[in-house]
Amino acid sequence: METILEIKNLNIALSNGVKIIKDVSFAIKSGEVVTIIGENGSGKSTILKAIMREDEGQKTIAGAISYCGGKNILQMNENELQHFRSTVAYVSQRDDYNFVGKRMTVFDIMMDSARLYSAQTLTKDDIRQLFDKYQLRIYDENSGKPLFYEKSSPAKLSGGQQRLLSIISSVAVRQNAKLFIIDEPLNNLDFKNAKRVSNLITKIHRENPEAAILLVTHCRIFPAITRLISIEKGAIVPNEEAYRCFNCFGKADNDGYYEV
Ligand SMILES: Nc1ncnc2c1ncn2[C@@H]1O[C@H](COP(=O)(O)OP(=O)(O)OP(=O)(O)O)[C@@H](O)[C@H]1O
Ligand SMILES: [Mg+2]
Structure with missing residues (x-):
């Protein structure tokens, strides 16, 4: 199986010299669904941001x-970086839509992601189909109207609606990505x-069984996960545990899907 992502000896220090990532190395192959687990502040997001070259600020990054x-x-x-970013389906921990242009709509966010990814132009119908395919709908609670058309401003969506927008625009729009x-x-x-x-x-x-999927999550509800990487204080620690779904939301069916 092809190695999709390989990290070798990643070290990250803050400007005050404090090391927040210590010699992290791991690889993810095609077809794997890997999750990084670890306490709050252990360095999980910092690793993902390093892959995407986000939030580099005053950090010293080696590897x-x-x-x-x-x-x-x-x-x-x-x-090269813009090109790399345009090929990956990446969702960051924070959904920050306060700084997108005032005229930017939910529809524009979806269109931009598709355009950057595959120079593809989405129609309203394509977008509706994506929301339908994954049953991820964003409705106005009061009017019952869908909120993914021209007039909806991402900054005005609720926290959960913004999360759904990030996921549908970055993951569902890029569903045939490699990473x-x-x-x-x-x-x-x-x-x-x-x-x-x-x-x-x-x-x-x-x-898309060839894709590599890297998640950070504290929840154990994902039947698709194949491997865990455990991180403590910025370093990978041995992890004997195989991933186990805790069935918090009931049992998924044999194919790994929950009934909703
Ligand atoms: N740009 C930065 N400037 C200063 N400190 C930083 C910066 N980025 C990360 N840190 C620090 O590095 C540590 C790891 O942060 P990180 O966001 O990677 O944690 P995390 O494992 O994702 O935690 P959580 O589960 O809470 O999301 C934290 O102590 C954080 O304050
Ligand atoms: Mg984090």
């Missing part, structure tokens, strides 16, 4: 990260939507 055996991402120039990186998929979601997002990850794993 090598390669995507499909290509150039070290840490040494990519701006053009998915999702930081805390279930933030802000109610139980039904949490099950739907688990179903989406299962569906992508089944329909």
Whole structure:
């Protein structure tokens, strides 16, 4: 199986010299669904951000990260980086829509993601189909109207609706990507939507079996996960445990889907 992502000796220090990531190395192969677990503040998001070259600020970052055996991402120039980012389905831990342009709509967010990913132009029908396919709907609670058209402003969506928007625009729009990186998929979601997002990850794993999926999550509700990586104080620690779904939301069916 092809190695999709390889991290070698990743070390990250803050400007005050404090090391927040210590010699982290791991690889993810095609078809794997890997989750990084660890306490709050242990460094999980910092690793994902290093892969995406986000939030570099005053950090000192050393090591090598390669995507499909290509150039070290840490040494990519701006053009190479933009291209790499456009190929990956990445969802960061925070949904921050306060800074998107005032005229930007939910529809535009979806369109931009598709355009950058595959130069594809989505129609309203395509978008409706994506929401339908994964049962991820964003409705106005009062009017019952769908909120994914021109007039909906992402900044005005609720916390859970914003999470769904991030997931549908980055993951569902890019469902045939080779690499998915999702930081805390279930933030802000109610139980039904949490099950739907688990179903989406299962569906992508089944329909795009060559993809590598890297998650950070504290929840154990994902039947699709194949391997755990445990992190403590910025370092990988041995982990004998196999991933086990805790069945918090009831049992998934034999194919890994929850009934919603
Ligand atoms: N840009 C930064 N400046 C200062 N400190 C930082 C920065 N980025 C990360 N840190 C620190 O590094 C540590 C790891 O943060 P990180 O966000 O990776 O944790 P996490 O494992 O994702 O935690 P959580 O489960 O709460 O999301 C924290 O102590 C955090 O304060
Ligand atoms: Mg985090």
